[in-house]
Amino acid sequence: MKDSLLADPLLGTTLTLAAYAAGMLLYRKFAWLHPLISAPLLVYLCLRLSSISWETYQIGGGMVSFFLGPATVAMAVPLYKHAMRLRRMLPSLLLGALVGSAAGLIVNASCVLLFGGTSEFLRSALPKSVTAAVAVDLSGWLGGSPGLTAALTVLTGLFGSVTGPWLLRMCGVSDIAASSIAIGAAAHGIGSARLMSDSEEQGGLSGFSMAASAVFTPILLLPVHAWLL
Structure with missing residues (x-):
């Protein structure tokens, strides 16, 4: 079951979005702590503590990068x-x-x-x-x-x-x-x-x-x- 969970793209995607949401909460309390600084650190800590490899995270985490282009166009x-x-x-x-x-x-x-x-x-x-x-x-x-x-x-x-x-x-x-x-x-x-x-x-x-x-x-x-x- 653990292997199937790690192979699920939703793992990396959910972790990325959760880290960014947490980063936004921290940003509201600490204006100097930008979410684009805190969110990657939170993802890194989660990967280190859970011994999840970067390659495994990228199965789903890389999907978020796909939306960088559409987000730019939305400007x-x-x-x-x-x-x-x-x-x-x-x-x-x-x-x-x-x-x-x-x-x-x-x-x-x-x-x-x-x-x-x-x-x-x-x-x-x-x-x-x-x-x-x-x-x-x-x-x-x-x-x-x-x-x-x-x-x-x-x-x-x-x-x-x-x-x-x-x-x-x-x-x-x-x-x-x-x-x-x-x-x-x-x-x-x-x-x-x-x-x-x-x-x-x-x-x-x-x-x-x-x-x-x-x-x-x-x-x-x-x-x-x-x-x-």
């Missing part, structure tokens, strides 16, 4: 609701996303080269500022490690979500549209979800910037890909 809902304002701001939004995408690639590459990172780490770190669904594919295309890219992308989103609004205020950026575009381009879906909890309009602007960055980044990486080859 289009606030875009549709605020389409009129977005249309008026379209040139500024596109320019902001383009500059943000280019700046992200330059900063990512500069940090890796400055600290003597390996070629594989450079290829994995370059796309970490775009949404994970795109970053992982770009990492494989560049010859990096998709797993490492996924971890770096989540950490980037968490850092931007927690510190982004504060850093922008410290830099004197008070315009809502400008800050939303910046967070969408730098902290992708996690940062956009953070803004969505404050304002649907901010979440919509950030979501547009995230989507535009997902288009601009692969284009900007074309010459980089040719150089790395």
Whole structure:
């Protein structure tokens, strides 16, 4: 019976959802403890204490990753609701996303080269500022490690979500549209979800910037890909 339970995809799926629900409860009490930090730790502890292998967990846990793409597409809902304002701001939004995408690639590459990172780490770190669904594919295309890219992308989103609004205020950026575009381009879906909890309009602007960055980044990486080859 134990073997059949371990082979059931519902095990990994249920464990993932339960860990995230627990992480949300902790987040309500401890604002500094983001559920994307606590939930993986809870899953890890459960696997260690129950001696369940990673491969067994992934039978069902990997199913959750499948919904990453649809969840990203769902960010289009606030875009549709605020389409009129977005249309008026379209040139500024596109320019902001383009500059943000280019700046992200330059900063990512500069940090890796400055600290003597390996070629594989450079290829994995370059796309970490775009949404994970795109970053992982770009990492494989560049010859990096998709797993490492996924971890770096989540950490980037968490850092931007927690510190982004504060850093922008410290830099004197008070315009809502400008800050939303910046967070969408730098902290992708996690940062956009953070803004969505404050304002649907901010979440919509950030979501547009995230989507535009997902288009601009692969284009900007074309010459980089040719150089790395």
